[in-house]
């Protein structure tokens with residue numbers, strides 16, 4: 332069934348250029364460092380947002396973007412940390428979050444991730460959403476420490492709770508809670524300011540995305556900072572607004588499926604027209620989202 336859904340979506344997107352799969356140059360990318368809390372930073376460059384915890388016990392990096400950016404990223408870390416990167420935690424397997432693993436692992440960092448991250452990085456992956464096949468990663472890029480439900484790191488006077496959530500963006504997503512710093516890194520279970528990216532070829536599901544939003548909203552305090560996988564550093568109000576959008580979108584697509592509408596019919600009806608202006612301007616436009624959700628919610 333997954334294969335058939337993937338083939339359907341592949342056919343739908345085969346003629347459209349996937350910007351994220353286009354040849355990328357990293358020469359002009361600058362890593363920008365933003366303070367999140369005591370010893371905690373969010374770094375942006377190209378690819379997924381990075382989280383960073385620094386202190387006397389060594390730096391912990393959440394995700395590591397693309398391999399050609401490792402030098403720039405370590406230089407940015409060195410500006411706020413006397414110690415090198417000791418741990419890298421991958422929020423999920425995608426290359427814009429794990430591309431620096433091999434470099435950082437060889438430099439001595441311990442790579443930590445959910446078991447599915449290691450599993451998917453170990454073998455060739457077909458990503459229907461981006462119309463591409465991703466080869467297996469070299470052994471040196473694979474997570475060395477894996478877990479199934481979660482684990483906790485204790486260093487720099489901070490507690491980092493890393494926990495797996497039910498399939499959302501992929502089936503191997505983790506969220507990181509910076510307990511003392513009152514912050515979360517949600518990986519791609521949360522994209523700030525745009526429609527969600529659900530990699531159904533990798534086991535992602537909209538229901539899990541909504542559940543992840545609800546879970547963090549239940550854990551957060553009013554002033555908790557939230558690092559999204561993509562988009563600007565965020566907060567509880569924006570996370571709640573995004574959660575409400577996800578529920579609205581889900582309900583509309585489910586209603587259409589219950590009425591027997593095909594994906595083509597639904598796309599033609601533009602069921603998200605009132606939301607597109609705010610959420611649908613990026614890669615994940617209205618048509619892409621509707622096609623993915625029609626497949627996802629029909630299962």
Ligand SMILES: [Zn+2]
Pocket residue numbers: 423425428500519
């Ligand atoms: Zn991703």
